[in-house]
Amino acid sequence: MENSHTPVMINEIISFLPSTKSLNVMDATFGGGGYSKTILDKLDINQLLAIDRDPISKIFSREIETKYSNFTFINDKFSQIDDIIKKTKLKDKKFDIILFDLGTSSNQLDNPERGFSFNKSGPLDMRMGLSHKNAYDIINKYEEKNLADIIYKYGEERYSRIIAKEIVKNRKIKFISNTIELSNIVKKSLPKKNQSKNKIHPATKTFQAIRIYVNDELSELKKSLNKTINILKKDGLILVVSFQSLEDRIVKDFFNHNSGKRWRSSRHYPELPDKMATQLKIITKKPLVPSASEILKNPRSRSAKLRVAQKVL
Numbered sequence: 001m002e003n004s005h006t007p008v009m010i011n012e013i014i015s016f017l018p019s020t021k022s023l024n025v026m027d028a029t030f031g032g033g034g035y036s037k038t039i040l041d042k043l044d045i046n047q048l049l050a051i052d053r054d055p056i057s058k059i060f061s062r063e064i065e066t067k068y069s070n071f072t073f074i075n076d077k078f079s080q081i082d083d084i085i086k087k088t089k090l091k092d093k094k095f096d097i098i099l100f101d102l103g104t105s106s107n108q109l110d111n112p113e114r115g116f117s118f119n120k121s122g123p124l125d126m127r128m129g130l131s132h133k134n135a136y137d138i139i140n141k142y143e144e145k146n147l148a149d150i151i152y153k154y155g156e157e158r159y160s161r162i163i164a165k166e167i168v169k170n171r172k173i174k175f176i177s178n179t180i181e182l183s184n185i186v187k188k189s190l191p192k193k194n195q196s197k198n199k200i201h202p203a204t205k206t207f208q209a210i211r212i213y214v215n216d217e218l219s220e221l222k223k224s225l226n227k228t229i230n231i232l233k234k235d236g237l238i239l240v241v242s243f244q245s246l247e248d249r250i251v252k253d254f255f256n257h258n259s260g261k262r263w264r265s266s267r268h269y270p271e272l273p274d275k276m277a278t279q280l281k282i283i284t285k286k287p288l289v290p291s292a293s294e295i296l297k298n299p300r301s302r303s304a305k306l307r308v309a310q311k312v313l
């Protein structure tokens with residue numbers, strides 16, 4: 001299987017990594033291995049631990065495993081980083097670098113069988129791996145209100161109620177089992193003005209919402225970020241690339257709360273206590289975004305935001 005994913009903002013990522021010492025690195029979202037490979041090729045690496053919930057990543061990890069003995073891949077969810085480490089050579093060690101490149105890889109998006117894409121015909125699935133839910137059950141079995149709430153909460157879709165109503169109306173005639181069927185139902189639910197050529201595809205937000213819910217993406221991110229603090233060395237860096245605002249706000253709030261910048265729990269992250277010790281320093285006051293030339297070469301990079309923080313204690 002060919003890796004079709006182009007790593008996003010890799011030069012910016014590399015520019016933050018120290019080249020003067022031997023590093024323990026965690027690539028928490030290995031994907032097709034673009035980050036791991038570049039880091040192993042360019043820097044002095046003691047150990048690199050790569051994680052991905054998608055079993056297809058195992059295939060891409062093999063090539064690196066044969067070349068580098070200091071590389072380990074584990075097929076698991078990054079919310080489990082503390083338990084994952086216990087199974088590796090790094091069990092008593094801490095990390096200099098922890099990297100997250102969130103969302104889906106092109107290997108997932110471009111495979112119609114995975115059901116992520118609203119313009120490729122495939123089954124309604126959307127599981128990234130190790131998920132107990134799938135899109136088919138949500139679309140065909142969830143109550144209308146529950147469906148509308150999911151589309152609103154995780155897609156920030158203002159037409160969530162109308163879309164949920166249309167889904168329920170259609171599934172009474174026939175189960176909705178295909179991505180294009182769902183995409184067409186969403187399209188029909190939206191006002192014509194939202195369907196002009198220069199607007200995003202009308203099904204974008206609904207597909208995002210279902211995918212986030214199927215994979216429990218926001219709670220995965222929160223759980224994992226909370227665990228990074230204890231496994232980072234002093235002066236170690238957390239780097240997070242996110243592709244949509246719900247994730248980016250979680251990262252921003254997490255960095256703010258842990259750097260003493262804001263002492264009030266966030267609307268997006270209410271479980272954070274009002275007061276937290278200052279354990280991080282924010283390195284990127286504003287998130288970095290890809291250059292115009294990167295966006296031209298790889299349009300999928302266009303919504304990326306990179307935030308970096310450093311452990312200070």
Ligand SMILES: C[S@@+](CC[C@H](N)C(=O)[O-])C[C@H]1O[C@@H](n2cnc3c(N)ncnc32)[C@H](O)[C@@H]1O
Pocket residue numbers: 005006007008028029030031032033034035036051052053054057076077078079101102103104105106128129220221
């Ligand atoms: C944007 S891709 C990463 C691409 C990678 N940086 C590269 O250069 O090939 C995101 C990856 O994160 C994985 N992923 C998303 N959520 C995860 C989670 N909670 N635990 C582990 N892996 C996850 C996805 O399966 C996907 O392969």
